Amino acid sequence: MTDKPQDRVLIFDTTLRDGEQSPGATMTHGEKLEIAQLLDEMGVDIIEAGFPIASEGDFAAVSEIARQSQNAVICGLARAQLPDIDRCWEAVKHARRPRIHTFIGTSPLHRAIPNLTQDEMAERIHETVSRARNLCDNVQWSPMDATRTELDYLYRVVEIAIKAGATTINIPDTVGYTAPRESADLIAKLIENVPGADEIIFATHCHNDLGMATANSLAAVEAGARQIECTINGLGERAGNTALEEVVMAMKVRNDIMPFQTGVDSTKIMNISRRVATVSGFAVQYNKAIVGKNAFAHESGIHQDGMLKNAETFEIMRPEDVGLTETNIVMGKHSGRAALRSKLENLGYELGDNQLKDVFVRFKELADRKKEIYDEDLIALMRTATDPEADRIKLKSMHVTCGTDGPNEARMTLIVDGQELSTEQSGDGPVDASFKCIKALVEHSARLQLYQVAAVTEGTDAQATVSVRMEEEGRIVTGQSADTDTVVASARAYIHALNRLLVRRKKGGTDQREVSYKVVS
Incomplete structure (x- = not known):
């Protein structure tokens, strides 16, 4: 034509x-x-x-x-x-x-x-x-x-x-x-x-x-x-x-x-x-046309049989037409920097040497906890990269106690503007206790609007991706994090959102140094 x-x-x-x-x-x-x-x-x-x-x-x-x-x-x-x-x-x-x-x-x-x-x-x-x-x-x-x-x-x-x-x-x-x-x-x-x-x-x-x-x-x-x-x-x-x-x-x-x-x-x-x-901070729904996780997935036996015989049976476009590479299991704790760089490039991420160094450290930490590293795990890993403009609050350590009989408590240490702060708080579950720790150490009036957890891949060792949305005086921010420990991912997502809130405060006219924090015994 x-x-x-x-x-x-x-x-x-x-x-x-x-x-x-x-x-x-x-x-x-x-x-x-x-x-x-x-x-x-x-x-x-x-x-x-x-x-x-x-x-x-x-x-x-x-x-x-x-x-x-x-x-x-x-x-x-x-x-x-x-x-x-x-x-x-x-x-x-x-x-x-x-x-x-x-x-x-x-x-x-x-x-x-x-x-x-x-x-x-x-x-x-x-x-x-x-x-x-x-x-x-x-x-x-x-x-x-x-x-x-x-x-x-x-x-x-x-x-x-x-x-x-x-x-x-x-x-x-x-x-x-x-x-x-x-x-x-x-x-x-x-x-x-x-x-x-x-x-x-x-x-x-x-x-x-x-x-x-x-x-x-x-x-x-x-x-x-x-x-x-x-x-x-x-x-x-x-x-x-x-x-x-x-x-x-x-x-x-x-x-x-x-x-x-x-x-x-x-x-x-x-x-x-x-x-x-x-x-x-807006995740794509799984069944979203073209770019959703399930857009090229087939679970029905009839569909799988047809796909094996001829992909056109149930796919009207090729995954590669939209830049999608087939999910496979090739990465693990023995993989090196070159392999990681190549895999990330195939997924659409081009990293400088310093970025690759940081991601590689986190990749190795993940590989020590997970037997199989899927493409989705690497994408989640990239999502958790710290914003260069929002890195004032960092999670140093945390420990939670929870269960049916005992108290739900969290102990947490944060690094806020270079100062190490610690606290213990109890709450209605480990996530609530963790969020209370953060709020006790970094005082703010932001209201939690959304807390959402999704598994990145299958299995009991799957990473959990947590999304948090917060609002303070008309400023709305989101935070995301992924970890094999859902409570850790939750805390980091909350911190990510708080870091973004500090940036928004500065853009809104509030001096970025105006952060209230305290040590809670």
């Missing part, structure tokens, strides 16, 4: 903006730069790097990503306000290919928020899109909650944005309300009825509140949209956004009925999926 120019669908990734708005998914500066580099390398066309006016941290991250990007368009988000647009331009202007993305809510519900009439909003749109276009020749405009906006008014404001200089018009299904037939119909009507529609690119931005984000995005493309806004792992507010891996692989696997092309290297999907899951 000939690849016609109009068959090219642009992939606009908003993991670093909309994805990071998921409660608890805030990433550090270094993590944002790393994810942006991976997105750039995999062939994403546009990276929405952040919301520059939201904070100094967001501005710094967008600016640095703009400077470092090699291929992708770097986009910043701005409300329909002149200071937002000016700040956005200051952040993206150093990119080889900058874009300003400005938006305003156009539905009756959203117009009521700034209390603007239809005419007043139309004037605001013309003014702000014009300002953006005077600064940058690549301007995207979005009528937020477009799918619940009156059709005649949507025609009107889209035309205004095009005349003011917008080069991309994004049609957001902000609350995941629409259905595939409606999504396609809306794009088709806009193309048919809005003057100048043939001169710009229409985009689609779908949320997954009703589980139809991918279907709605693909329907919009079939109707004429040529840009899909999406995130890695479907990360995003509420039920998330359209998943990048799903739309990319849908168009690749079903190219017979969806003859569209993207520039994404699908073999890099698994690596970035794992990395985003790690830095965001």
